[in-house]
Amino acid sequence: MSIVQEAAEAIKGKNLRIVYPEGTDARILRAAVRHAKDGIFHPIVLGPKDEVEALAEKEGLSLEGLDFIDYEHYEDYDAMLQALLERRKGKIDETKAHKMLKDRNYFGTMLVYMGKADGMVSGADGPTGDTIRPGLQIIKTKPDAKLVSGCFIMISPDEKERLLFADSAVNISPSEEELADIAYQTAETAKVFHIEPNVAMLSFSTYGSASSPEQEKVAKATEIAKKNYPNLNVDGEMQLDAAWDETVAKKKAPGSNVAGKARVFIFPDLQAGNIGYKIAQRLGNYTALGPLLQGMAKPVNDLSRGCSEQDAYEIGIITAYQALN
Structure with missing residues (x-):
């Protein structure tokens, strides 16, 4: 079904x-x-x-x-x-x-x-x-939510893959703490819809392969998410190919519990998240359900x-x- x-x-x-x-x-x-x-x-x-x-x-x-x-x-x-x-x-x-x-x-x-x-x-x-x-x-908001964010359930054309993209609708430039909260809330949404809550914090860098304030923000957000939510299976910062493809993951992020197996993708800002879901929808023919508002x-x-x-x-x-x- x-x-x-x-x-x-x-x-x-x-x-x-x-x-x-x-x-x-x-x-x-x-x-x-x-x-x-x-x-x-x-x-x-x-x-x-x-x-x-x-x-x-x-x-x-x-x-x-x-x-x-x-x-x-x-x-x-x-x-x-x-x-x-x-x-x-x-x-x-x-x-x-x-x-x-x-x-x-x-x-x-x-x-x-x-x-x-x-x-x-x-x-x-x-x-x-x-x-x-x-x-x-x-x-x-819920007692455990710091903010409201927006996610899309992305469904592959053959309906075999169900992914979550966030934040693709609400927060323009979330802080490190807010990105960590978005990661947690999206993982909770994943559980509701029986999606494996393996969370990748996305960037243009994997484990410091490039250095910039934008990359550092995602790396710090990952650290905060791991500290604040110890049961959350989250890793980053990482590039999309490392998060998605197991072959690439072995080269770029060996030993990661998330790389190559991510099903929850946290984008660094609204521009990336909104563009990302529309690329998957329009070019990859994924169905985009949402945005669902999280944290309410x-x-x-x-x-x-x-x-x-x-x-x-x-x-x-x-x-x-x-x-x-």
């Missing part, structure tokens, strides 16, 4: 609820309607009732079995308002809270925070920051603005699966 099929099997019958704030986007509504028909999990769509119904009619969709909430006329609005004021106590007043709840992503995030949804998928019609910001302010206390995932209906459908399943773990 594919990774999405495996996740779908695992969540069947668990009555999980995933909120899609962008209910007036045709791709999102079509994906949510498919989920309502499949019954794998319970989709909740946000949007003005008349606009959602008009879009459904235009797209020839039946809304039977689909919950949608008009966030401007929500029956539990007062309770949500008070919960938001308490969560952001000392940082916002009631006027600001009302304004925030008019934002579909804040509203959707509050549904997750209040336990009315198990996770959220957004980003088809807005930048990543609009999805992450409410999550950071309201749901916040409850699952909130971001869609690309260029996403398809199928992307939204699959990330919904993945998000529900994360809610179980």
Whole structure:
């Protein structure tokens, strides 16, 4: 089975609820309607009732079995308002809270925070920051996470290889400590999806074969990761070929427990991570699932603005699966 099929099997019958704030986007509504028909999990769509119904009619969709909430006329609005004021106590007043709840992503995030949804998928019609910001302010990070990062599950064309690339979506220039945290969080994500958590800290150098501040940062990040997370199988700094190819690994990194066997690839910065996953996707024909947001206390995932209906459908399943773990 594919990774999405495996996740779908695992969540069947668990009555999980995933909120899609962008209910007036045709791709999102079509994906949510498919989920309502499949019954794998319970989709909740946000949007003005008349606009959602008009879009459904235009797209020839039946809304039977689909919950949608008009966030401007929500029956539990007062309770949500008070919960938001308490969560952001000392940082916002009631006027600001009302304004925030008019934002579909804040509203959707509050549904997750209040336990009315198990996770959220957004980003088809807005930048990543609009999805992450409410999550950071309201749901916040896990106790063992220093930051939120973004990873992609990369699946080979024959579906035999499953890899993780991070950070490919969020942190522009992570510090040494942040790179170490990203390595740990991505290894934890690997375990959830049954990917071997062998973590390579990538650079243009292997074990000091070149010297520069950029290479030194990755080497120091590796040391920090080994110290802070003694059970983490991590090594670096190393080049991609040494991390991936066992023959090259024997020459460049003999004796490494990771080189040649890496399945989790930590890039030194966002430029490298974003370029790397797109090269694998476009030139290597790997499927890229994500970005999945790591480190959040409850699952909130971001869609690309260029996403398809199928992307939204699959990330919904993945998000529900994360809610179980």
